[in-house]
Amino acid sequence: MRRATIGDVAARAGVSTATVSRVINGGVVSGATAAKVWAAVDGLGYSPNALTKSIFAGRASTIGVVIRDLSSPFYLDLIRGVDEVAAADGSLVMLGNTYRMHDREAAQVRAMDEQRVRGLIVTTGEAADPHARRMAENGTPCVIVSRTVPGMHSISLDNVAAGQLMAAHLTACGRSSVGVITAGDRPAQNERVEGLRRGMPGTVPASAENDAEAAAAVGALLASNPKLDAIACMSSRLTVAVHTALTASGLSIPDDVAFLTMDDFPWAAALGITVVVQPTYEMGRKAAELVVDPVDEPAAVVFEPALAVRTSCGEVSAPDREPADLSPRRTGHTE
Amino acid sequence: MRRATIGDVAARAGVSTATVSRVINGGVVSGATAAKVWAAVDGLGYSPNALTKSIFAGRASTIGVVIRDLSSPFYLDLIRGVDEVAAADGSLVMLGNTYRMHDREAAQVRAMDEQRVRGLIVTTGEAADPHARRMAENGTPCVIVSRTVPGMHSISLDNVAAGQLMAAHLTACGRSSVGVITAGDRPAQNERVEGLRRGMPGTVPASAENDAEAAAAVGALLASNPKLDAIACMSSRLTVAVHTALTASGLSIPDDVAFLTMDDFPWAAALGITVVVQPTYEMGRKAAELVVDPVDEPAAVVFEPALAVRTSCGEVSAPDREPADLSPRRTGHTE
DNA sequence: ACGAGCTATGTAACTAGTTACATGCTATGC
DNA sequence: GCATAGCATGTAACTAGTTACATAGCTCGT
Numbered sequence: 070m071r072r073a074t075i076g077d078v079a080a081r082a083g084v085s086t087a088t089v090s091r092v093i094n095g096g097v098v099s100g101a102t103a104a105k106v107w108a109a110v111d112g113l114g115y116s117p118n119a120l121t122k123s124i125f126a127g128r129a130s131t132i133g134v135v136i137r138d139l140s141s142p143f144y145l146d147l148i149r150g151v152d153e154v155a156a157a158d159g160s161l162v163m164l165g166n167t168y169r170m171h172d173r174e175a176a177q178v179r180a181m182d183e184q185r186v187r188g189l190i191v192t193t194g195e196a197a198d199p200h201a202r203r204m205a206e207n208g209t210p211c212v213i214v215s216r217t218v219p220g221m222h223s224i225s226l227d228n229v230a231a232g233q234l235m236a237a238h239l240t241a242c243g244r245s246s247v248g249v250i251t252a253g254d255r256p257a258q259n260e261r262v263e264g265l266r267r268g269m270p271g272t273v274p275a276s277a278e279n280d281a282e283a284a285a286a287v288g289a290l291l292a293s294n295p296k297l298d299a300i301a302c303m304s305s306r307l308t309v310a311v312h313t314a315l316t317a318s319g320l321s322i323p324d325d326v327a328f329l330t331m332d333d334f335p336w337a338a339a340l341g342i343t344v345v346v347q348p349t350y351e352m353g354r355k356a357a358e359l360v361v362d363p364v365d366e367p368a369a370v371v372f373e374p375a376l377a378v379r380t381s382c383g384e385v386s387a388p389d390r391e392p393a394d395l396s397p398r399r400t401g402h403t404e
Numbered sequence: 405m406r407r408a409t410i411g412d413v414a415a416r417a418g419v420s421t422a423t424v425s426r427v428i429n430g431g432v433v434s435g436a437t438a439a440k441v442w443a444a445v446d447g448l449g450y451s452p453n454a455l456t457k458s459i460f461a462g463r464a465s466t467i468g469v470v471i472r473d474l475s476s477p478f479y480l481d482l483i484r485g486v487d488e489v490a491a492a493d494g495s496l497v498m499l500g501n502t503y504r505m506h507d508r509e510a511a512q513v514r515a516m517d518e519q520r521v522r523g524l525i526v527t528t529g530e531a532a533d534p535h536a537r538r539m540a541e542n543g544t545p546c547v548i549v550s551r552t553v554p555g556m557h558s559i560s561l562d563n564v565a566a567g568q569l570m571a572a573h574l575t576a577c578g579r580s581s582v583g584v585i586t587a588g589d590r591p592a593q594n595e596r597v598e599g600l601r602r603g604m605p606g607t608v609p610a611s612a613e614n615d616a617e618a619a620a621a622v623g624a625l626l627a628s629n630p631k632l633d634a635i636a637c638m639s640s641r642l643t644v645a646v647h648t649a650l651t652a653s654g655l656s657i658p659d660d661v662a663f664l665t666m667d668d669f670p671w672a673a674a675l676g677i678t679v680v681v682q683p684t685y686e687m688g689r690k691a692a693e694l695v696v697d698p699v700d701e702p703a704a705v706v707f708e709p710a711l712a713v714r715t716s717c718g719e720v721s722a723p724d725r726e727p728a729d730l731s732p733r734r735t736g737h738t739e
Numbered sequence: 740a741c742g743a744g745c746t747a748t749g750t751a752a753c754t755a756g757t758t759a760c761a762t763g764c765t766a767t768g769c
Numbered sequence: 770g771c772a773t774a775g776c777a778t779g780t781a782a783c784t785a786g787t788t789a790c791a792t793a794g795c796t797c798g799t
Contacts, residue, residue, distance in 0.1 A: 072462075072542050074785060085749050090787060099747060114538050119518035120455045120464060121786040125754050127407075129455060131498075131519075139483065140670075145475050152501055156508070161515050163466075164499035166487055173491070180496050183454035184466075203449050207407050313674045335475075336671045339648045409755060420779050425757060434777060456756040460784050743798085750791075761780075768773080 567599020
């Protein structure tokens with residue numbers, strides 16, 4: 070019942086543990102010995118202990134990923150990018166979900182550190198920063214996603230451009246008065262609003278933390294602004310709630326009000342909802358690459374958003390601006 | 405730059421490593437010594453190596469979860485259940501996604517074994533079975549989700565009941581001729597069709613592996629069966645494709661055709677789609693509990709589905725059957 | 740036939756911790 | 770005042786591997 074160790078294999082094959090290790094990891098061994106060892110491995114069902122390997126290597130071969138909210142399609146695609154690079158590199162991905170709870174963020178990052186992950190990719194709030202910074206100082210490559218943090222690698226979206234993309238499209242569709250729903254006043258959200266404002270000065274913002282607040286915010290926006298002809302949602306998390314509130318209020322999209330939001334999702338095409346998409350998969354790949362091929366100086370990689378035009382903003386009457394470039398643009402280190 | 409070890413802490417505090425270990429893990433130590441040790445821990449930014457701890461314990465404190473397809477809401481809620489139990493137990497969850505690729509399933513399970521996870525929860529196809537069985541024999545609790553495998557723990561849905569639930573509701577809504585879309589001929593899918601057939605003999609099945617095939621299958625079903633008045637989708641993965649194909653063909657739901665599918669999802673309520681829901685969160689909890697509090701004999705736990713009635717099947721004209729019980733029903737071990 | 744040189748293997752030290760056992764020290768009982 | 774108990778701490782062996790170094794055994798050249 071006890072698990073077979075390298076010692077058991079060595080005893081069964083009649084060799085030393087050093088020889089078994091050499092057979093498994095490819096050192097110089099004779100064919101006859103190798104055959105004996107493999108027979109013993111199969112006979113015992115031996116599987117080498119990766120933990121012990123890692124302790125000797127000083128570091129696990131696992132990449133840690135701490136996600137705020139797995140239910141968001143954004144993170145799903147990000148993970149796919151990370152997975153792809155990790156698989157090509159032979160690393161395992163250890164995923165931790167924090168459900169947007171501050172204490173879990175800190176706990177997950179600490180746990181990843183104790184697991185001696187080879188690198189860490191975090192998409193959390195500030196709660197995780199102090200520990201992540203210590204890890205970075207200890208030589209674990211750490212990448213922050215969706216936020217820029219001085220002195221650490223970061224992967225983010227050009228949020229101002231995202232807002233400008235929305236403004237350009239809404240203007241092209243003949244809209245002039247936009248209500249904006251943001252999820253809290255986090256920097257990324259504010260930058261998106263800032264970008265939208267640059268293109269459309271008559272922007273009315275409202276903030277919501279959850280679905281109920283979002284519905285209320287939509288109602289308030291509509292009530293206080295009779296000439297409102299568009300609603301922009303800055304957080305994919307609130308898309309369903311805002312869209313539901315809009316249709317529930319009896320308005321027709323896009324005839325009465327245009328609607329667009331952040332991040333693509335499986336139903337968007339079917340529902341005809343225009344969205345600003347982030348190159349999420351690429352962002353995940355880049356994050357993992359910063360872990361797999363460590364870079365000394367902190368890199369702040371900014372990606373450009375693109376617009377997936379569907380029908381929820383109506384017809385484009387004026388020519389729209391060129392589609393944005395999806396390739397990453399390195400803007401250099403931050404400090 | 406090198407990471408602080410317990411030896412470094414011991415040297416700085418002027419005590420032995422045994423004492424440091426006792427301070428950290430709560431053995432008998434004097435207050436003065438403990439204070440010195442904690443000061444050294446803070447000064448060095450020491451974080452204990454969980455890998456080393458695990459090798460001594462013979463087993464990591466991590467629970468491995470191998471998921472076929474993270475993009476499915478079913479698995480998302482399952483993971484939440486696992487996370488909840490793991491967090492309460494102080495265990496980390498190590499998540500691996502296989503993207504429905506057979507070779508990755510086997511590789512992920514092998515990797516989890518090498519990481520000496522405390523227990524394994526798999527939602528994969530058969531590719532992972534042989535290795536999982538070996539792990540179970542070696543004393544690692546393994547739980548298979550959504551399939552029953554002789555000799556191993558399994559968590560599954562009463563799929564026949566799910567089909568019957570659909571049949572009862574469709575009948576109550578006055579429908580008589582149902583087209584069914586299944587994703588391949590996997591056992592779970594077939595059981596659902598079997599349940600549906602029991603209640604509605606006039607059931608026409610069609611199978612699809614992906615979105616394009618699903619659209620084609622819907623078209624074929626409609627073309628060959630002019631009096632078809634309902635479409636049931638047996639796989640949440642095909643929901644969007646089937647729904648899109650239905651509306652694209654100009655049919656109105658529920659006036660021309662009723663539509664229902666498996667598993668709830670964020671847009672279902674907004675779109676008025678009736679679904680059969682699995683108690684996913686509870687299933688995840690139960691799976692994790694089988695790992696955390698190991699059970700000797702293989703347990704086959706079957707959960708009951710429930711119906712979330714919305715508007716996509718029309719009005720209920722006859723009284724529907726009672727809502728199903730959501731609590732788990734242990735049916736005993738399989739062998 | 741004998742030493743050089745090479746290959747295959749074993750020995751033992753090492754990774755970063757835990758823990759059984761031994762020991763030193765103080766406090767208490769008689 | 771001395772034996773004894775009990776707490777705090779150190780020593781060393783242990784976990785499951787890896788790897789530097791030593792050595793055994795064989796081949797080959799002369």
